Amino acid sequence: GQNIDQPTEMTATEGAIVQINCTYQTSGFNGLFWYQQHAGEAPTFLSYNVLDGLEEKGRFSSFLSRSKGYSYLLLKELQMKDSASYLCAHINDYKLSFGAGTTVTVRA
């Protein structure tokens, strides 16, 4: 995705914690989304940050720093079903622009 950088792949063990970083550059900014996408399926909404700070939702948390153009998604107590691609996206007006996604593989 244009001006959105996130690692291509990450591997972690079941029960562990993984942090997926995302940096972005954009002229207009109305928020930062994280989506989860299993292979062959639709992306599904995980989180939305518009103000700086940490948003916690169960095992998943998302952080935003607007001044640094930086966000991360934190996945705790990893489960096998968390193996998927995680997409960082910023919204400018009405349009969501996505990064290439980070493929997370959870090993037993």
Place this chain on the structure above:
Amino acid sequence: DTGVSQNPRHKITKRGQNVTFRCDPISEHNRLYWYRQTLGQGPEFLTYFQNEAQLEKSRLLSDRFSAERPKGSFSTLEIQRTEQGDSAMYLCASSLGRGGNRSGEKLFFGSGTQLSVL
């Protein structure tokens, strides 16, 4: 809430043929989006509707591509004279569209139509 529905799920066609995909958004969602996704990449924006009005088309959308949303409900995406480079997953998404242009409304995606051009 039946979610965003797309059909067909898969389409195989020969180069040069025309194809049409359909998207039924979540009812009462005013905004409808088309994205394209290739393997290992994130979705790329193609076009966007607010009700029946097509408000933006990406430069990725060549003249061979046309999208409509005639009654502000379902939408169709047609690709004429398909090329092998058109092979991709075509995703449709919708959102409520009541927060104004600068809202952070989340998009709900359909499962996509996987196009293979031989």
